[in-house]
Amino acid sequence: MKLEDLIKMLKSYKVDELEGVRIEGDIEIEIEAPNILPIIQALAYELGMAAYHLARAAKVLGFPVEQLFGVELKPKTEVEEKVELIEARFKPQMEEFPGRIREVTLGATPKEGGTRKYTITVGGQKNLPFYEEQPHLPVITIDVFDRPVPFPKAVREHYEDVMENPAEWAKKAVKDFGADMVTVHLISTDPLLDDTPIHEAVKVVEDVLQAVKCPIVVGGSGNKEKDPPLLEKVAEVAEGERVLLASATLDNDWERIASAAKKHGHVVLAWTQLDINAQRTLNRYLMKKAGLPPESIIMDPTTAPLGYGLDYAFSNMEKIRIAALKGDGDLAFPISSGTTNAWGAREAWMKESPISEDTPWGPRELRGPIWEILTGLTLALAGADIFMMLHPASVSVLKEVIEMLGGKSKESVDRDWVGL
Amino acid sequence: MKAKSPLDIYRLLPQKNCGECGFETCMSFAAHLLDRSAKPSQCKPLVEAAEKDEKAKKKLQQIEELIAPEIAEVVIGVGENAVRIGGEDVLHRHELTFFNPTAFFYDVPDSLEDREIDERCGKVVEFKKFYVGKYLTIEGMAVRCVSGDAKRFRDVVRRVSEYGRPMILVSLDANCMRSALEVVADKRPLIYAVTKENWREFLKLAKEFGVPVVLRSKDLNELKSLAVTFKKHGVRDIVLDPVTEPVGEGLKGTFDRVIRLRCTAIKGDKDVAYPIMITPISAWAIEGDEVTKAYWETVIAGIFIVKYADVMIFKTLEPWAVMPLVVLRENIYTDPRVPVQVEPGLRKIGNPDENSPVMITTNFALTYYTVESDLTSAKIDCWLLVLDTGGICVEAAVAGGQFNASAVKRLMEETGIAEKVRHRYLVIPGLAARLKGAIEDETGWKVLVGPIDSGRIKGWLEQNWPPKNGQS
Structure with missing residues (x-):
C-alpha cells in the first residue's frame, strides 16, 4: 500500500462518521516511522475505528490530516479519547408509613405513685427498626x-x-450485667413443680422491688389456671409500680389479668403463638372487652430460636410491625421477645454435635451466647422493643449493637480491612 | 419484576393448555412464572417456535423481561460450584421469598505461607453443618493481595483456584489484579474493588477479561456514578460495596447506606439494582483480642444477612462463628411458601428387626430430620413412626392437640407396626410425656418416655432398652 492509497482510504470516510466515533479505554498507538505502513494497514483492518486511528497516526507523522478532510478535527475528539465518569445523583426512595407504634411506659417513680428510680418507655416508631x-x-x-x-x-x-x-x-443482673430491667419468673407456682401458694410466691416480687430500682416484669409459670389469680395478686402487691404482667393468652383468663392491671396501674403482655390474627384478636379483646387502655399493652408474638423456627418468628414479627405502621391500630403496640428461648437450641448448649459428619461445633462457651445474640438481633430488625435475655455477654453485645444502630454511639474506626 | 399479574404473562403464551410445562393450563404456568417457581424455558412450544420464528422469539424475550428480578443476578465462579447472588424481588421475605442466599467468602491473604493457605482453603471446602435434611456449606475464598507483589498474588490465586471453589480477588492495584486475572479469568472470579481512584484501569480489566466487578464507595452518588459508567461501557456484572464500617456511627452509616440502596433499587432505580457486598472482615480493624473481633464479625454479618447483603467476606473460620451464621442465612432465605413437612408413615432407621425399638416423632421437617440424623449418627437400628401433626413440632403439637393418643393409634394401625415387632413398647419424645397414659389406654402398648432431645437417645437406650419386665 502506498501513502496515496492510505490517503484515499481516509478520504472515503465521511467526516460526520468520524465525529461520531467514541473511544473506549485508553488506546495507545505507538508508531515508528520506518515501518509505518504495515502497522497502519494492520490497524486499518483490525480496529473498528480505523479511520480515526489512521487519521491520528497520520497526524503523528506530520501529515496534514485536517487539510485532507477539509475540516478541523476539533480538540473535542481529544477529550472523548479519555473515558470520563458519568456523574449520577442517588435519590433515595424509602418506604413511608402513615401509622405509628404506641408508646408504653414501664415502671413508676415516687412522683408517679411508684418507687422506681426511673421509668422506661418503648415504642413510638414511625418506620422500620433503625431506618x-x-x-x-x-x-x-x-x-x-x-x-x-x-x-x-x-x-x-x-x-x-x-x-x-x-x-x-436481680441485683446482679442490674449492677453487674447492665440490665435495663429484670423479669421475675414465678415458676415455682407451677403445680407440677413446687406448687408454691400464690400469697407466698408474690413475696419474691416484693423482695425484688426492694432490691432493685428499675422497672420490672413479673411472669407466671405458664399454667393457664394458676397464672391469672397469681398475676392478679402480683398486681395488687405491686400497686402503682407499673409492672409488666406476663402473660395474658387467648386460652387463659386474660380478662382477669387485664382487669387487675387496669385497677392497679400495670401493663399486660399479650402472648400469642406465631399467629398475627390471634395477636390481633387478643389485643382487641384486652382493649374492647376488658377495657384495658392501649398504652398498657405490649405484645409477645413468640420467639422461636435461631435454627428452630426463627424464620417464622422473624416474619411474623415483621408482618405485625409493618401492618401496624400501615395503620392497623390493633397491632400498633411495642413487641417483647423471649430471646432466652435461644438456649433451647441444642447448638447453644450441647458439648459437641451429635451428628458425626458435622464440622466440630467449637467451644459451647462461645457458641451459646452467639446463638442468643443472633436470635435477638434478628428480631430487633423485625421490630422487637424488649428483649428478655440470660447470658451477660449476649446482653452486653446486643445492647451495644442497638446503641450503634440507634445512632447513640460516636465511635468509629477508619482502618481499611483491605490492607490489614 | 415488571409483571404484576399472571395475565401480563399469559397473553404472551401459546394459550393452548398443552400441559408440557408440567402445569395444567397456560394461566397456571403464568402464575408460576410470576412467583418464580417456573422458568419460561419450560414452555416447549414457545421455545421451539422461537427457534424458527422472529415473532415467537420476541415473545419469549418479552416474557423474560417481564419476569426479570428487580435486582440483577450475578454469577461468581464456573461449573457446579458457581454461586449466584442478587436476583431479589422483595424487601421483606414474607412478601414472596428471598432467592439467592448471601454467599460467604473467606479471606486468604497472599502473605500467608503456602501451608497456611492450604489449611484455610481446606477449612472452607470441608465445612458442613447438618440442618433439616441436608448439609449447609460455605462458598469460596477471597484471595487478598497484601504482599503488593503481582507475582506472589498470581501464584497464590492459582494455588487457591485449584480447590475449585468460586473466588473473589482482592486488590486495589490494577497491575496485581491483571497478573491474577491472566491465570484465573476463565474461572470467573469476582474482582474487588473498583474505586474512584482506580476505576479506569479496572474498567479495562473488566472488559478485557469479562469478569464481574465490585464497585466500592461510601458516597452513594459516587457509587451510582461508577455503576452507570461501567454499565455504559458494557459491564453488566456489577456488585455494589457501600463500605462496611465496623462500629459506632460508622456501622450506623453502613446500615443506612445498605437500606437506602436496596429500597431504592426495589422501588425501580435500575442504576443501583445490583447485589450488595458487606465485609464483616472489617471487624478485624477494631481493637481487641481475636475472640472479640470474631464475635463482632459475626454480629455485623448477622445484621446484614437479615438486611440485604448478597455476598460477604469473612476472616474467621472458627466453627462457633461460622455455624450460627450458616443457620441464620438458611432461616432468612428459606422459602416461606413451602410447607416444612415430611410424609407421615413408618421409616426404617438402619436395619431394624422384630426386637428393635419403636419410636415416634412428628412430621415437622426440622424435628424429623433432627431425630432421623441423630438415630443414624448413633448407629441405632429402629422403627420410626412419623405422625402427621400438620408440620408442627412435638411441643406445640402436644399443646395444640395434633399429637394425641387416637392419632397415634391410627398411625400404628395404618403402618401395621404391630406385625413388624414382637414387643409392645413405644418410645415417645420427652416433650410428649404427658400423653403417656392416654396412649397406653388407647393402644394397649407400654409407653416409654424418651429424652427431651433426641441427641441423647443413645445414652437413653443404653439405660432403657431392652425394657426390663414390668417396667413402665
Missing part, C-alpha cells in the same frame, strides 16, 4: 427465677451464686 431516628431504643430485661433452674453450663456459671436468692439475682 430513622426513633424516640426510644429497645431495652433488655434479664430473667430471674424464683427457684433454681437447670441452666446450660455457659449460663449457669454466671448465676450459680445467686440461684437461691431472687433478690440478689
